[in-house]
Amino acid sequence: MTESALTVRGVSKSFGRVQALRGVSLDIGHGEFVSFLGPSGCGKTTLLRIIAGFETPNAGEVLIGGKPITHLPAFRRPVGIVFQNLALFPHLSVASNVGFGLAVRREAAAVAKRKIEDVLALVELQGFGDRRVHQLSGGQRQRVALARALIMQPDVLLLDEPLSALDLKLRRQLQGELKRLQRRTGTTFVFVTHDQEEALAMSDRVAVFRNGQIDQVGAPEAVYRNPATRFVAEFVGETNIIELQRQDGRAVLANLGGITMPAAQEVPMTGLVSLRPENVVLLPADDPSGVAAKVADLEFGGMTLRLLAEIPGCVQPIRAAMPAERAPAGLAVGAPVRLGFDLASAAILPGAA
Amino acid sequence: MAAIISGTGLALSPAARLLLALPKALAIGAFLFSLLGLMIASFTDAGGGASLALYHDLLNSHATRLAIWRTLWVATMVTLICLVTAYPLATFIARSRHRDLMLILVISPWLTSLVIRTFGWVVLLGNRGVINQILMGIGLTSEPIQIIFTPFALVLGLAHVLLPFMVISILSVMMQIDRRLTEAGMSLGAGPVETFFRVTLPLSAPGALSGCALVYLISAGAIVTPLLLGGLRDRVIGTQIFQEIFALYDFPRAAALALILVVTSLIAITPIQIAEAWLRGRISRI
Amino acid sequence: MTGMALRLGLWRTLNVTLLLVLPLPLVIVAIVSFSPDRFLSFPPTGFSLVWYREFLTSPDWMRVFGISAAIAAVAALVSCTFAVLAALALDAAPARLRGICETLILAPLIFPHAALGIALYGMMNGIDLLDGTFLGICVAHVILAGPFAYRPISVALGKLEPAMAEAAMNLGATRQETFLRVTLPLLRPGMVSALLFTFILSFDEVTVTLFLVSPQITTLPIEIFHHVEQSTDPVVAAIATFLVLAAVLLVIILQRTVGLQLFFSAESDEKPGGGAA
Numbered sequence: 053m054t055e056s057a058l059t060v061r062g063v064s065k066s067f068g069r070v071q072a073l074r075g076v077s078l079d080i081g082h083g084e085f086v087s088f089l090g091p092s093g094c095g096k097t098t099l100l101r102i103i104a105g106f107e108t109p110n111a112g113e114v115l116i117g118g119k120p121i122t123h124l125p126a127f128r129r130p131v132g133i134v135f136q137n138l139a140l141f142p143h144l145s146v147a148s149n150v151g152f153g154l155a156v157r158r159e160a161a162a163v164a165k166r167k168i169e170d171v172l173a174l175v176e177l178q179g180f181g182d183r184r185v186h187q188l189s190g191g192q193r194q195r196v197a198l199a200r201a202l203i204m205q206p207d208v209l210l211l212d213e214p215l216s217a218l219d220l221k222l223r224r225q226l227q228g229e230l231k232r233l234q235r236r237t238g239t240t241f242v243f244v245t246h247d248q249e250e251a252l253a254m255s256d257r258v259a260v261f262r263n264g265q266i267d268q269v270g271a272p273e274a275v276y277r278n279p280a281t282r283f284v285a286e287f288v289g290e291t292n293i294i295e296l297q298r299q300d301g302r303a304v305l306a307n308l309g310g311i312t313m314p315a316a317q318e319v320p321m322t323g324l325v326s327l328r329p330e331n332v333v334l335l336p337a338d339d340p341s342g343v344a345a346k347v348a349d350l351e352f353g354g355m356t357l358r359l360l361a362e363i364p365g366c367v368q369p370i371r372a373a374m375p376a377e378r379a380p381a382g383l384a385v386g387a388p389v390r391l392g393f394d395l396a397s398a399a400i401l402p403g404a405a
Numbered sequence: 406m407a408a409i410i411s412g413t414g415l416a417l418s419p420a421a422r423l424l425l426a427l428p429k430a431l432a433i434g435a436f437l438f439s440l441l442g443l444m445i446a447s448f449t450d451a452g453g454g455a456s457l458a459l460y461h462d463l464l465n466s467h468a469t470r471l472a473i474w475r476t477l478w479v480a481t482m483v484t485l486i487c488l489v490t491a492y493p494l495a496t497f498i499a500r501s502r503h504r505d506l507m508l509i510l511v512i513s514p515w516l517t518s519l520v521i522r523t524f525g526w527v528v529l530l531g532n533r534g535v536i537n538q539i540l541m542g543i544g545l546t547s548e549p550i551q552i553i554f555t556p557f558a559l560v561l562g563l564a565h566v567l568l569p570f571m572v573i574s575i576l577s578v579m580m581q582i583d584r585r586l587t588e589a590g591m592s593l594g595a596g597p598v599e600t601f602f603r604v605t606l607p608l609s610a611p612g613a614l615s616g617c618a619l620v621y622l623i624s625a626g627a628i629v630t631p632l633l634l635g636g637l638r639d640r641v642i643g644t645q646i647f648q649e650i651f652a653l654y655d656f657p658r659a660a661a662l663a664l665i666l667v668v669t670s671l672i673a674i675t676p677i678q679i680a681e682a683w684l685r686g687r688i689s690r691i
Numbered sequence: 692m693t694g695m696a697l698r699l700g701l702w703r704t705l706n707v708t709l710l711l712v713l714p715l716p717l718v719i720v721a722i723v724s725f726s727p728d729r730f731l732s733f734p735p736t737g738f739s740l741v742w743y744r745e746f747l748t749s750p751d752w753m754r755v756f757g758i759s760a761a762i763a764a765v766a767a768l769v770s771c772t773f774a775v776l777a778a779l780a781l782d783a784a785p786a787r788l789r790g791i792c793e794t795l796i797l798a799p800l801i802f803p804h805a806a807l808g809i810a811l812y813g814m815m816n817g818i819d820l821l822d823g824t825f826l827g828i829c830v831a832h833v834i835l836a837g838p839f840a841y842r843p844i845s846v847a848l849g850k851l852e853p854a855m856a857e858a859a860m861n862l863g864a865t866r867q868e869t870f871l872r873v874t875l876p877l878l879r880p881g882m883v884s885a886l887l888f889t890f891i892l893s894f895d896e897v898t899v900t901l902f903l904v905s906p907q908i909t910t911l912p913i914e915i916f917h918h919v920e921q922s923t924d925p926v927v928a929a930i931a932t933f934l935v936l937a938a939v940l941l942v943i944i945l946q947r948t949v950g951l952q953l954f955f956s957a958e959s960d961e962k963p964g965g966g967a968a
Binding site for chain 2: 798
Binding site: 104106127129130131133135139142152153186201 | 583585586588589590591592593594595596597599601604605607608687688689
């Protein structure tokens, strides 16, 4: 299979004077789970709606399975969609909701009935066919919306922040279920979210959107460990952005006591470095290689301990994170600490400070 | 302090509530009293005792039966015409980019008295009205065509006058239908027409039914339009009542006719309202 | 695709035609009103404002106009006041009692106007204070307008959140202060809507009022009706056009200030399908 499941090529879209998408291009392979990640207003939902056919792009094209669909009306596209507010039909039962697309296709009643039962079993709602929508819980409605789209066996399934209205526990549970469902059906999933943890947890690849463009596309680990831009570094997870300066012919972390970047790395003389909090370690008090600092803020998050440290003479506070189990005793606000920086794990970012 | 259960923050005692409700209660009381007056007047005979003689008389009179039938027929025709015309129009307006402009066009006539809108048709359809003047002017006919004072003129005029009621009834519900529902329909393969019949129509039906009840009621109880466009020869119950009082000074007869009108209208409307309530109940409040 | 484009074009043309045909009778009345001819002639032989002048300078017409406006103002104020009081009385009342009361309040809606007219006539006939008087017509209009005043106000009241009142009390306001400072201002849009609807309803009312007028006290729509019935006086065309233009102006002002939503939300405030998440 050489053609991708979904190709977006040079798609631009503006609403009045607002440019929502600027020449976005992307290829998604068959059976992939790809997330569109970004803050509100970045264009991810607009792109989703263009793929679904509810908006027309000002430029560019969309192809499914190598075939252009840009000019196809929404109801002829082999694309399924689960809306943010689910949009379940309030005047139909669960079974009729799920079987809506089949009824439109004039599928034989007996065949449709079997398919509906099968897909309800797939989403673990067997026997719910006769219920009405308002009798269901939030999680159950989610699954009905999914079933309704999946029964059509779409080439691509689009999901527009379907879990954002649910509480944390339910969200985690459904994330897992969605992932399993995707593996089982082998459908290509495009998942829009603003929650980067969600995107990292579920996706084969993540596309990070900023201001109508894709800053980076890649596997979750790649995006996390090697962010391509400052925005990606700061949006996906937390990070410390440190300026590089030239000093005596070497690249040095500014304001951090002259720590130099390891020569092994291809380091420009000036630029930015992204260092994740978990790569800032607490060294024993007598370790000379560390930098002296004082704890400014402490946050106990169950599994992880986060701290904000101030280095004397340095304007920028440094974030550090570690498993709470391994945190040294006696840590409190105002306590002195020694910080070590695992620069091998740092990422070099383009652009000036 | 008692728990606040209402949005006003007031905790009213039953006595206070009674006091507040008094003015409205008086108004309703007057209304019911007037209806009682109709019943008393129509259910007594010349001697002052209770009797159905008047109703017997009326319902056996050919003229009255004809008027009742004509009222039902006109009201039903007007309702159907309004329904069939208003639905496409409402759908069109609901989705249009120029929705507000179109709404101004529909709502403005609705705010004027129906005597004014009926007058418009008198000007158009009269024997010396605009249509006849044009027809005679171009020479298509030498004598004015009788358009006014026909059932056609009455039904046309009433339908035109009452169309805004139906459009607004349907639009009230249609504009509240979540746009995502039609998009969901399309994402599942239903084209525009199919989406309308499978999604928009079922969800807007309660509004259409409520519009039907409204239009039917106004048509059945109309007097001014039937007088101006239908004439005195082909009477409906409204014009008949009017005649009984202002030409014949017969209040009991007018009262009896009024109650016949009320009962027949209720019989026509009740199924519509039951259907509307049932439909609203089936649509989930998510 | 062209099949669809064709159907779309047909759909648009049909509806636009209908929209343009709808105001046709009133447009023709307007055209006729500017004609100087004594008899409604079409096409008009010239352009003249003589009939407008006649309407606006005629003491009889102006008196009738004034009476209509006065009755409408009184009916609107009285019915809305009654409605607010009743809505407050029923707010948070036991459900079944409230249901019965609201059915009674809305009862006039299911009665045909011809029957209502004769019923009210019968009630007021013979009572000097009410028979054919300003007061009598006001009473009748208050009864007619009742449901239309009650609905928007009770809907607005129902939308009030207890949290608002709780917040106000938490900040030190007494129940009365809360009512004056928080509840009433929040009810204002609903009350304005109710006042507007009832005023227009009363001003335009003709079927019921037909039974209640007298030689001394009559309303503008009734006078128009009598003139149309008996003669082909072109003044009526001018009056009609004048009122239509006033209505158009009103709607445009409403559209630019508060939006046209107020015409559509009195029905039901429940959303089929749910709003956005």
